[in-house]
Amino acid sequence: MNAQELWKRFQTSLCQVPALDVSLDVSRMAFDDDFVERMRPALDKAFAAMDALEKGAIANPDEDRMVGHYWLRAPELAPSAEITAEIKDTLAAIEAFAAKVHAGAIRPERKPKFTRVLSIGIGGSALGPEFLADALGDPTTDKLHAHFIDNTDPDGIARELERIGAALDETLVVVMSKSGGTPETRNGMLVVAEAFRAAGLDFAKHAAAVTGAGSKLDQTVTKEGWLARFPMWDWVGGRTSETSAVGLVPGLLQGLDMKAVLAGAAAMDEATRVHDAARNPAALLALTWYLATDGRGSKDMVVLPYKDRLLLFSRYLQQLVMESLGKRLDLDGNRVDQGISVYGNKGSTDQHAYVQQLRDGVNNFFATFIRVLEDGGAGGEVEPGVTPGDYLHGFLLGTREALFANDRKSATITVPRVDARIVGALIALFERTVGFYATLVGINAYHQPGVEAGKKAAASVLALQDQARAGLSATPQTADQIAAAVGAPESAETIYLVLEHLAANGRATMTRGSHPGLTTFQAV
């Protein structure tokens, strides 16, 4: 296809959302009219399923749940007056809480005001808040400085506590977990609570939570008398929870314009309710995914935002897309092994990392460029008439054309700037794209049965570790001997690995043999 034909295709296929000044360009996807026609029945089904979901159908059949993240930014569309009121009341309560914190009416035990917010959560209870804090925050003007703990890595937790340092007594901790029982989050909370105790501070007077009613975390909040608790409803999934209390509490405390995030998401929701793929960017993007991956994940999605503030967007999308679409079975119980792998960082930085392979290597991906029109920043010229932003933009267009010239497909989303409204719109765009795509390929996007397997396996490793520790004595023993002694001969390898880890941390003594089977362990 020559430049004139591409220009024509660009003009005829560009999907615009005037209310947001956002557009989706699929001209580099080799879309043809036949494909759209062929997909029409499947897409009509996806529109109908999405309409039903928004009206409160059980869209997550395995868990017998409604899926209501769209109501969070248009509460009047919720299927019952009770849900509408809950959404509105919760937003009002969070705003009131944040305002009191900012004014010092809710204050730490020893200091006049909170100056930092430390959010503890993982997955859907962390990735969205982390993305927004980085995309929209400004350390010089944020009302509270934002910190995050999103893992059970002791070193990672310690590093974040060190960053907070002496300001711990001005830190408001927000523990976020829908289930209220996620081990990584619980561990982060326990270590942080211990740090407060060690500093002579009452943790409860510095803590708030976002969790489901009646969860373990909810019970702790009540028992210990924390500052506040905001709800996570069962009809909001973790990975689609950025516009629920999960995003609102840390965002409003940091001082981000979360009302604009909600408004941007609502505007994108309106644009993506239209039953016409040519005018509906989420439907068009879902078709793009289908075309690029043959509807079975045969290619990876590389997300390339040309804007540093969007760095964490690909990490956020990784969970949204992969946890939603990565499914073994379809809705009828057939084995399908679905999914789309997502990775990405930012342009043009990636030009100097993996774009070489994208252009010349294995053709196993399609790219999604995010193009931001307004440059921001200081904006001086680096050459007569040329700014650093011109370079950034030039690299985007250049990379896109270089990829296309070598038969590498891409879609390009253009936004005017990175602000709260646009970030809300981007989140809503991908949420709905995932929903449409899931119907196109016939899977449940709203459950995550696979994650449970890893969680159960981890629990049995810890149970085995307990047994192995109990089996240690002053006599040197191999992993096989310990495994046999504790009645788990088939678990010698796991016992070897957990004891090697304990030894590295001074909780067992290890004498290395010439191979693992000859290595011995003793109690310390």
Ligand SMILES: O=P(O)(O)OC[C@H]1O[C@](O)(CO)[C@@H](O)[C@@H]1O
């Ligand atoms: O909010 P919770 O219940 O702590 O769950 C955190 C994350 O864990 C998962 O259940 C599994 O990774 C995600 O779906 C979720 O976002």
